[in-house]
Amino acid sequence: MEKEVQEYLDRVHESDFAMLCEVDRICKKHGIQYFLHGGTFLGAVRHQDFIPWDDDVDILFLRKDYEKFLEVFESEADKRFKLLRFEKYPQFFDFITKIADQDLTYEGTSFGAEDFYENRYSHPTLDLFVFDIEAGHHKWQLTRMKFLYALAMGHRPYIDYSKFDGAMKTVAKVLAGIGRVIPFKVIARQYIKLQTLGGLAEVHGEKKTLFISNEQPDPRYWGLDFGPEHLIDGPDTGIIRGKEFPIPKLHDKWLTKTYGNFMALPPEDKRVPMHVNIIK
Structure with a gap:
């Protein structure tokens, strides 16, 4: 990996770890x-750290925990960390709420x-x-979300229309x-209604089939569901920079379902940061 890119990733991983520790x-x-x-x-399973070339952080909540987190975050968090709720803005980036570390700024993305x-992102x-x-009619639910x-x-x-045939x-x-x-905030409200059409996921180990409702339309997760066995008896632990963080139960099964042979590294030309490599 080029020295400039490695220096960029070192700084981003410091920021990523600070955000993750604050959330924890x-x-x-x-x-x-x-x-x-x-x-x-x-990364926590395969590298016991961030993936060396990854440059963001992903975490997952059951709906009830997600709503509670949104309620308390802004009053609890260090002010360097800004909560970006997708439904609060007129522009569409994706249907994912994010936390941004404002102490580090990119020149370009x-x-x-x-x-x-x-400049939110x-x-x-x-x-x-x-x-x-x-x-109940999950395929119809997914179709409406699409x-x-x-x-x-x-x-x-x-919009890059070359992705469509x-x-x-x-x-x-x-x-x-x-x-x-149609104002984006109107579309966002309808999307949230569809996400929660099956009720609120709140009880760990509840006998319901779950899906990650704001990954869409990522082909890796689109229509991929998870049984409650992944959450029974609380989480396992993974390691990031020597610190333990919660990961789903049956993580081998989960990662295989998502990535296939998850312990195999991708080709070298794919081991690159996905977002940017220039920092102010």
């Missing part, structure tokens, strides 16, 4: 259960349009993912055009 402190104080998720979860987003971020209960995602794209600064490109353009005239 607040959750322990208020009896809130969370779990490491995504690349952070994978991989997604660009920093001015459009008022020009910092290292920690993403908050949510476990919700699948509704529809709202397409409408929400009308509130992005640009054939008729889907036309559909995406039409839906984004319609979505552009």
Whole structure:
């Protein structure tokens, strides 16, 4: 890895660890259960640290714990950490609430349009993912969530239509055009209603099938559900920088379901930061 990129990652990992420790402190104080998720979860198991080339943090809550965390975070957290609730802004980035470390600022990002987003995402971020209960007609629930995602794209600064093939490109353009005239906050409210259509996931080990409702439409998680056995009897622990953090039960099964052979490293050309590599 080039020296400049490594220096960038060293600084970002310091920021990531500070955010994660602050979240952990607040959750322990208020009896809130969370779990490491995504690349952070994978890193804690495979590397016993952050993935060396990863440059953000992912955590996961059951819905009830997520709502409680949002209630207490701003009054408890160090002011360097800003809560970015997706439903509070007129622009669409994704349906994920984030925490940003304002002590570190990027000159540029991989997604660009920093001015459009008022520089909210020009910092290292920690993403908050949510476990919700699948509704009775879950496939229809997911279809409607996809529809709202397409409408929400009308509130992005640009859309890469090369990702769509054939008729889907036309559909995406039409839906984004319609979505552009609907205030994003209206779309966001409808999305949250769909997330919680199956009720509030609040009891650890509850006999319900769960899904990560704000990962969509990531192909790795789209339509992927998890049984309650992953949460029974509380969490296991993973290691980040020598400190223990909670990870889901049956983590081998979970990571295999998500990544396949999760202990295998990706090709070397894929071991690069996903967001930016320039810091002010």
